[in-house]
Amino acid sequence: MTLLAERTPTTTTGAGPLRPEFLRGFAPLAGAAILLTLLVALAVPADSWQGGWAETRDRTHAAAVLLGIPLALAAGCWQGGRERRRGTGDLLETAVRGALPRFLASAVPVALWVAVGQLAAAGCVLLATWYCATGDSPYPAVPLADSLLLGSAALAGHAVGRAVRWRLAAPLLATGAYAVLGFLSYDRTEAYARLSPLIDTSVTRVTVWWQPWVSVVWVGGLALAAVLALDARRRATALVPLACATAAAVALVQAGGLTRPNPVAQRQVCDTTTTPQVCVNERYERLLPQITEALSGLTGRLEGVDNLPVRFEDHPGRPRAGEVELPGVTPLGWSVVRGKLADPRQYAWEAGMALLSRIECDDTDPVVDRTDAAVEHYLAPSPVEKHFDELDARGDEAHRAELKARKRARARLPAMAEDERRAWLSEYFRTAADCDPKGVPAL
Template structure:
């Protein structure tokens, strides 16, 4: 008995029981499961592209994770009222702030951990089939902190309004507010939303995630201190920081919070083909697949003059002697999981970029037959897109195709050189006959 009495007592941290069991782990699991379901359903639209992965996880975190975190914190905050232990806890040695943190921090930490795990799994899902670029880790890290703040803010709401319906009502209000701020381009308050709308070729300015965390975190800290601090005036310090961050975000505006990613303006080219094939550096690893898919087309253009110098894949207008590559983005159409989904269709679309006269008001039947013959020679239309039998001009078009195929190689190269000299001309008299 003496030995047992002399054994030192183990002092356990008050957060430990809440972290290991109870509602907090369930809240983290709910966030993780919700985000994984939201990411898994349209996985082909982001998997393989780092920017697409960043944007998809960011949108899911803010629009789904944020309201869920608010609801989880709010439910935890109303626990004392539901258990009718509020008066008993008022007699505890600890003050209001330590008691608040002992209840709120486990939920906030588990919510943050749930989001961090979901973001890490999304990055791993892209890592093995990434097509270029590099991961963007600052955005998910900032989102993790924002979701933790949302759980703390929800706890404040649950303490102030300890009703059972407060949690779903606050979550709904958070979702509506975020959606309104994020997608109402006319609102000057739109930059205050934690959801930043970026295109795949854009990145947030380097300070935007940190200032957003300061805005949300300062507002949350001010609310916590206003509720629990012995000196309520201390809440003015984080409130001032939040106000400064908000002013900076609003003053900068949506357009100033994003910039074009420098890598999106750079191209990686295969110069061994005619035309050369250049893909956006964000999809550098796709270049061998694209080159292979277009090998039949570029092989038939070898030795032909007046063709564009290169296929390009950059935002904005193409330069002279350039033609746009068929769209790689959005992912899930031409590319999914780091692979071309249909090389034959991709080659046909590339051929259409060289041949089509869609800008002309009208083209006569003879010109249409010539364009069709060149299109068919360079890259035939995929079978599932081939509705030739419905075309009343199909017999004449097939004869034009046969005449082009029957030419000697040198004669065909000469004729194609004349044809591409008029590829951007709408006057039917300028197009060589076939």
């Protein structure tokens, strides 16, 4: 009896009612639902973010806010109505513990599991980008802030579930939250849109350092105010988190700007061993060797040629004097997939076409067109060139004659001596931007 009496108190100490809530029941299922929902939503368009840290940041954040927050609200709301569905509400009112401890014992496990589910999904996505990242670096503050947002949403949903006696409250709350978040994110020119937790960034911009955390105070303050107003012994204490949420909302709305240019996106890294030089945005620094290799045939044929642009560049906007625009690598999933150039031959052809500035002319001489096509073929032929040749070969007499003329022009450049070809190309690129056919060397 003595041993039993000594051991009896230990069975009620420790984690108390939180342990079974954490390990069993609805809370782990809510975390798993968040994890699976976010992974499925992100896996479908994986080509569009995998490999780019900024793209990964934006897609993960958008999924966490637009899908995770409504789901967290619904999970908390469903958990909040558990006692009412079981018919144990009146019985719990007679318990020794107060209303707030009982609320937290039921709500905190769901909030934590939801936050863990979001962090696990973000971790999987970061790992999926890590092995094929093209440059830049991760943005860990964003998923951390998102996990706090989802935990706060679960607490707020729990308060709604306790207050609203309706089984459809959870799905309707999730639907309403999705609609509100979508509305706030629709028109970013309005000041009230800054109240949305969804960060309005592009791949070339980042938020100011305090924005994610002030958004957490804004959403979390509202959630905590709802909890205290519902179950605190002194409900006036709800005014403290409500005041914090109000101050955060004012800061978000009145701020001059919530984003700033990404310093990495403003810099270029270059390979100066080629002619022209090859420069890419520093966000894609690890792509530079692949791009240089893809353009090696083109740049090798231009070695020693005069009147060329100094470099291929990847700056936003139009190229500066002495530069020509490098074919874009964004959006991811087109020319670059999971850190690899999808079609190096196509990429080289696009770079070669960028050197031929006459493509902007409204009308050009047929002989000049044939000369341009011959230079294009020599530097980096189009992947579909053979297809069009076959069409002309099956066409009428005029098409067949044009095909023969094109082939004769194509054969001239490789047949020249190296010095002669270099001199001819130097003269050609001197007139490459002229729409007037006079002065353009013919083949």
